[in-house]
Amino acid sequence: MASFNTMAGCFLASALFAMVVGKVSNALVSVHEPEKPAIALAEAAPETAAAAEKPPELPPIGPKLKDANVQHGEQIFKQQCFTCHTVDKGGANKVGPNQWNLVGRKKASEEGFSYSAALQKLGGTWSYEDINHMIFKPQSFARGTKMAFAGLPKEQDRADVIAYLRTMHDDPKPPLP
């Protein structure tokens, strides 16, 4: 019994350690973007300021999905997203909404989850490209979102996570949209 407790203790400790490391590495990549000039912001109404915010230029992710590494995507999901998101079918909403069937799902539509206004006004469904932008920089894709995540700067990481999310679906969409 004692050894079981020790083992359980070790497991807990390493799980906690992994969470802390995850948090710290998130913090490390959270580089602040330069603010827009105050004048430009003051001149524009809040909505137009948000609309004028150009999404970052990202090369299309669709073509990268075919050769993406789903297992690596799952690992990244567990390290970086699972703190806030379950992804299994019927999984609970945590800090963020459950992600089963995410690809092709209407944005901000997960039952029982209270979305920010920023996410609700995005409109449309989650295409591979929109997920790519969302997880690259949530705050620039949906300014004001309550997804407090710095983003995945590496394209390969994003491709792998999206390829993994594609499989977590009742009816996985083709890799090339």
Ligand code: HEC
């Ligand atoms: C710190 C918690 C947190 C982390 C970490 C996080 N998210 Fe989120 N996520 C949220 C929250 C909260 C929302 C809801 C946002 C809103 O309403 O503004 C969200 C929303 C989303 C949405 C929109 C879902 C929908 O139903 O419209 C996607 C897609 C998403 N997250 C993907 C990811 C992925 C992939 C990762 C890991 C790479 C990740 N998130 C990491 C908290 C998090």
